[in-house]
Amino acid sequence: AQKVTQAQTEISVVEKEDVTLDCVYETRDTTYYLFWYKQPPSGELVFLIRRNSFDEQNEISGRYSWNFQKSTSSFNFTITASQVVDSAVYFCALSEAVYGGSNYKLTFGKGTLLTVNP
């Protein structure tokens, strides 16, 4: 069974601090996909990044960076120089590869509420 653990329920930082959101996953598949989504206070879900299990290269996009380590089954998300607009709930999600369209499953973690204070 697949599982996603976001151990940090809430994080509070002051603007301009760096913050790392942890994500640990469990899966028996060798092919799988990891995602991060952002849910701001307005409630919509915004896709941030997708990573497949064969690509362990870290990625940077502006102030956002992701560290994927298969050895520790982690896919951590770092925001550099945080801003108030980064305040949101962040979800990590895992999907195992399926074939033929059946038995699809996407598992979300419970999310981390990030509050960035001015």
Add this chain to the structure above:
Amino acid sequence: NAGVTQTPKFRILKIGQSMTLQCTQDMNHNYMYWYRQDPGMGLKLIYYSVGAGITDKGEVPNGYNVSRSTTEDFPLRLELAAPSQTSVYFCASSFELASNQPQHFGDGTRLSIL
């Protein structure tokens, strides 16, 4: 530039009532999904569809039904509303099965069963 549109945004139902949550997308995506999000929790997949006429159960399908008569629409039906179905419901779509493609989400429907 609508993307995924859900209606209604809010609804209050009495126990035992039925209703349909509407979802439509204009991106010509084959794959569509329904999730529920309970307070303090991540999303759980209710049903999904890989194309018109084809639907499949997700993790928490009990108490719900879906249909997919067109590519654009994927309504979710609650036949006998129960308090346990109080939740925020999200519809999503993707170009390919979302194991390797990001999903585009609607703004959600907040449903309360009293």
